Amino acid sequence: xxxxxxxxxxxxxxxxxxxxxxxxxxxxxxxxxxxxxxxxxxxxxxxxxxxxxxxxxxxxxxxxxxxxxxxxxxxxxxxxxxxxxxxxxxxxxxxxxxxxxxxxxxxxxxxxxxxxxxxxxxxxxxxxxxxxxxxxxxxxxxxxxxxxxxxxxxxxxxxxxxxxxxxxxxxxxxxxxxxxxxxxxxxxxxxxxxxxxxxxxxxxxxxxxxxxxxxxxxxxxxxxxxxxxxxxxxxxxxxxxxxxxxxxxxxxxxxxxxxxxxxxxxxxxxxxxxxxxxxxxxxxxxxxxxxxxxxxxxxxxxxxxxxxxxxxxxxxxxxxxxxxxxxxxxxxxxxxxxxxxxxxxxxxxxxxxxxxxxxxxxxxxxxxxxxxxxxxxxxxxxxxxxxxxxxxxxxxxxxxxxxxxxxxxxxxxxxxxxxxxxxxxxxxxxxxxxxxxxxxxxxxxxxxxxxxxxxxxxxxxxxxxxxxxxxxxxxxxxxxxxxxxxxxxxxxxxxxxxxxxxxxxxxxxxxxxxxxxxxxxxxxxxxxxxxxxxxxxxxxxxxxxxxxxxxxxxxxxxxxxxxxxxxxxxxxxxxxxxxxxxxxxxxxxxxxxxxxxxxxxxxxxxxxxxxxx
Numbered sequence: 001x002x003x004x005x006x007x008x009x010x011x012x013x014x015x016x017x018x019x020x021x022x023x024x025x026x027x028x029x030x031x032x033x034x035x036x037x038x039x040x041x042x043x044x045x046x047x048x049x050x051x052x053x054x055x056x057x058x059x060x061x062x063x064x065x066x067x068x069x070x071x072x073x074x075x076x077x078x079x080x081x082x083x084x085x086x087x088x089x090x091x092x093x094x095x096x097x098x099x100x101x102x103x104x105x106x107x108x109x110x111x112x113x114x115x116x117x118x119x120x121x122x123x124x125x126x127x128x129x130x131x132x133x134x135x136x137x138x139x140x141x142x143x144x145x146x147x148x149x150x151x152x153x154x155x156x157x158x159x160x161x162x163x164x165x166x167x168x169x170x171x172x173x174x175x176x177x178x179x180x181x182x183x184x185x186x187x188x189x190x191x192x193x194x195x196x197x198x199x200x201x202x203x204x205x206x207x208x209x210x211x212x213x214x215x216x217x218x219x220x221x222x223x224x225x226x227x228x229x230x231x232x233x234x235x236x237x238x239x240x241x242x243x244x245x246x247x248x249x250x251x252x253x254x255x256x257x258x259x260x261x262x263x264x265x266x267x268x269x270x271x272x273x274x275x276x277x278x279x280x281x282x283x284x285x286x287x288x289x290x291x292x293x294x295x296x297x298x299x300x301x302x303x304x305x306x307x308x309x310x311x312x313x314x315x316x317x318x319x320x321x322x323x324x325x326x327x328x329x330x331x332x333x334x335x336x337x338x339x340x341x342x343x344x345x346x347x348x349x350x351x352x353x354x355x356x357x358x359x360x361x362x363x364x365x366x367x368x369x370x371x372x373x374x375x376x377x378x379x380x381x382x383x384x385x386x387x388x389x390x391x392x393x394x395x396x397x398x399x400x401x402x403x404x405x406x407x408x409x410x411x412x413x414x415x416x417x418x419x420x421x422x423x424x425x426x427x428x429x430x431x432x433x434x435x436x437x438x439x440x441x442x443x444x445x446x447x448x449x450x451x452x453x454x455x456x457x458x459x460x461x462x463x464x465x466x467x468x469x470x471x472x473x474x475x476x477x478x479x480x481x482x483x484x485x486x487x488x489x490x491x492x493x494x495x496x497x498x499x500x501x502x503x504x505x506x507x508x509x510x511x512x513x514x515x516x517x518x519x520x521x522x523x524x525x526x527x528x529x530x531x532x533x534x535x536x537x538x539x540x541x542x543x544x545x546x547x548x549x550x551x552x553x554x555x556x557x558x559x560x561x562x563x564x565x566x567x568x569x570x571x572x573x574x575x576x577x578x579x580x581x582x583x584x585x586x587x588x589x590x591x592x593x594x595x596x597x598x599x600x601x602x603x604x605x606x607x608x609x610x611x612x613x
Contacts, residue, residue: 004024004052005049005050005051005052006022006023006024006049006050007022007023007024007025007026007028007029007047007048007049007050007059008021008022008023008029008047008048008050008056008127009021009022009023009029009032009033009036009045009046009047010045010046010047010048010124010127011036011042011044011045012042012043012044012045012046012128013041013042013043016107016108017124017125017127017128018124019120019123019124019127020032020036022050026047026049026059029047029060030047030059030060033045033046033047033060033062037062043063044061044062044063045060045061045062046058046060046061046062046127046129047059047060047061048127056126056127058129061129072103072131072134073100073101073131073134073135073138074099074100074101074102074103076096076099076100076138076142077142078096078142079096079100079139079142079143079146080092080093080095080096081143081146081147082161084161084201085161085164085165085168086201086202086204086205088116088161088165089116089204089205089208090204091246091249091250091307093112094111094112094113094116094208094246094250095112095249095250095253096139097112097115098111098112098250098253098254100135100138100139101131101135102254104125104128104131105254106254106255106256106257108121109219109220109221110216111215111224111250111251112250113208113211113212113215113247113250114212114215114216116165116169116208116212117169117172117208117209117212117213118169118212118216119166119169119170119172122162122165122166122169123166126162126166136155136158136159136162137151137155139154139158140152140154140155140158141154143158168205172209175205175206175209175210176213178190178193178194178206178207178209178210179209179210179213179214181193181210182210182211182213182214182231183214186231186233186236186240187211187231187233187236187240187243187244188233188235188236188237188239188240190207190210190240191207191237191239191240191243192237194206194207195239207243211228211231211243211247214227214228214230214231215227215228215247215251220260221251221256221257221260221261222260222261222263222290222291222292223292224251224257225248225251225252225257225261225292225293225295225296226291226292226295228244228247228248228251229248229292229295229296229299230295231243231244231247232244232295232299232303234302241303241305244305245305245306245307245308246307248296248299248305248307248308249305249307249308249310249311252296252308252311252312252315253311253314253315254315255315255318255319258271258275258315260290261289261290261292261293261296262274262275262288262289262290262293263288263289263290264288265288266288266328267325267326267327267328267337268319268324268325268326268327269326269327269334269337269338269340269341270287270288271288271319272316272319272320272326272341273287273340273341273344273560273561274287274288274289274293275312275315275316276316276341276344276345276560277297277560278293278296278297278300278312279300279309279312279313279352280300280301280344280560280577281297281298281300281301281302282297282301282540282559282560283297283560284560286537296308313352313353313356313357314353314356316345316353316357317353317356317357317359317360318356318360320357320360320361320363320364321356321359321360321363321364326338326341326364326368331367331368331370331371332371334367334368335368335369337368338361338364338365338368338369339388340561340562340592342361342385342388342574343388343562343574343575343576344560344562344576345357345361346388346389346394346576347394348393348394348397349393349394349396349397349448349449349452350389350394350396350397350398350400350401351397351398351401354401355401355402355404355405356405357401358398358401358402358405358408359401359402359405359406359407359408361385362378362381362382362385362402362407362408363407365381365384365385366378366381369381369384378411378414379411379414382399382402382414382415382418385398386398386399386418388574390573392422392423392425393449395422396419396422396423396449397449397452399415399418399419399422400419400449400452400453400456401452401456402415403415403416403419403456403457403458404452404455404456404457409457412457416458416459416462419458419466420462420466423466423469424469449467450467453466453467502516502609502610503515503516503517503609503610504546504553504582504607504608504609504610505607505608505609505610506524506532506605506606506607507605507606507607507608508532508534508602508604508605508606509601509602513531513532514610515531515546515553517548519531520546520547520548520553521545521546521547522545522546523542523543523544523545523546524539524543524544524545524546524588524590524605525539525540525541525542525543525544525559526539526540526541526543527541527542530542530543532605534590534602534603534605535602536590536591536602536603537591538561538590538591538592538603539559539561539590539591539603540558540559540560540561542558543557543558543559543563543590543591544556544557544558544559544563544575544588544590545558546582549581552581552582553581553582553609554579554580554581554582555575555579555580555582555588556578556579557575557576557577557578557579558577559590559591561590561591561592562574562575562576562591563575563588563589563590563591564588564589564592565580565582565586565587565588565589566586566587566589567583567584567585567586568583568584568585568586582607582609583609584608584609585606585607585608585609586606586607587604587605587606587607588604588605588606588607589603589604589605590603590604590605591603
């Protein structure tokens with residue numbers, strides 16, 4: 001017996017669709033739709049005819065007060081290409097769906113990982129005809145260009161893939177034993193089981209199903225993140241760690257999710273500071289965040305998760321590139337807040353977050369670094385940001401990233417000249433990259449910058465010349481005075497003649513401390529157990545450490561807010577998880593730059609080197 005058509009009545013509330021009921025005939029379904037519209041509580045009401053083959057046709061649609069779905073597709077330019085249903089469960093495919101339908105997933109409070117195993121949710125997405133059609137055609141247009149096929153042909157292939165995923169989602173109950181393995185024995189055991197029992201093309205579907213069962217029980221973002229963090233185990237396989245990385249990245253890769261897990265933050269600058277502390281694994285309760293944030297920070301402190309790190313940096317870049325002020329103060333206050341964030345965003349070769357971060361920081365600094373009613377010029381903004389980056393490697397990396405952005409391409413001539421000028425100053429590879437060691441070889445330094453030079457769109461003749469310059473520089477130590485102290489390579493320990501080492505006199509709030517070589521490492525921080533305890537809100541428990549190397553006192557920053565050192569020449573060096581040889585005298589400022597209006601006497605430590613004859 002052939003099943004006749006049925007009629008589904010779908011309602012929508014604030015962009016969230018639901019199937020209200022299934023009716024045997026069209027007249028009953030239309031009558032129910034009219035009754036629902038009279039209630040004036042639904043944004044839209046639709047009726048679909050569902051055939052025996054499960055194809056559907058929209059037969060009725062009406063919006064209340066011009067409402068309709070608030071969901072829109074994002075303007076993505078790249079999309080992962082799936083050729084089989086098994087490809088759809090990969091992280092790359094899920095990430096494409098997440099970015100294309102970001103607003104939809106925020107509204108539904110779910111993730112692509114959960115959607116792919118929920119037949120009802122997939123049908124509801126399909127019933128949102130405008131959104132579903134736009135998303136399908138956008139994907140088809142992008143992927144058709146990559147595959148060099150007609151968009152119509154690619155759209156047809158995507159439609160077949162969707163039907164396959166929908167059919168598989170209806171059979172998901174067969175996978176329940178694997179969800180039991182995850183719940184009872186953990187992610188490492190689950191990955192080991194599916195690897196042993198299933199062919200590679202089925203493993204992704206099974207692992208994501210088990211994780212989706214776990215996540216769908218959590219009905220808000222903090223609980224969802226907490227459930228995902230619960231997958232972490234101290235002893236887990238690399239394969240399990242890779243899965244965990246993807247799952248956590250999918251949960252936090254959205255503005256609504258980040259807002260929810262951070263909770264209340266007094267301003268954007270504080271929220272961004274909290275995210276940077278999470279990335280660094282140093283978040284504590286003085287920063288905004290829920291219990292789930294603490295768990296994520298603890299995981300990142302123990303294990304590198306590159307996808308999570310990239311997702312969080314993407315959120316930071318998105319916020320910096322937006323129009324929300326960093327603080328509730330005036331432009332000068334926002335400028336101080338941005339200066340405070342910059343040291344935390346630095347890494348070898350520029351700013352963390354690459355092209356997106358460099359563009360966002362440039363747009364933000366153009367406004368916040370201006371002292372008058374007009375924004376800074378592009379050239380002035382680049383000069384100001386470059387001034388915060390110690391050493392040519394970071395400056396060149398920032399300029400290359402900026403040149404690869406839409407904003408930078410419009411100023412390609414200026415940026416190219418700046419890059420060439422910095423290369424012309426190089427005398428040695430260690431002058432360029434003073435922290436080169438066994439973990440980051442000189443060959444790797446050259447290859448990384450070779451790739452970035454050619455990707456930035458610099459004319460090949462100039463890029464070739466710059467690389468020849470980098471290839472020809474000698475592998476000797478940096479020239480004296482060429483690099484700021486914060487980036488200078490630490491000298492190798494040498495024997496200090498007895499009696500010449502002397503000590504370092506520290507002064508804070510009128511109290512004098514003398515640090516000798518025998519007393520190092522000497523800790524400065526908020527904890528009363530530190531050699532010098534500072535009563536400062538910006539201080540970490542163990543904020544910085546003074547060590548001795550090669551007859552010099554070296555300051556090592558271990559904090560989340562940074563340490564600022566000013567020598568007798570009044571030049572300030574910002575340290576963020578870095579180190580520097582202390583000059584003969586100066587000041588160490590905890591957490592804020594020495595010229596900041598927020599500075600207090602508790603945060604300032606004077607120092608002076610004394611030598612014993």
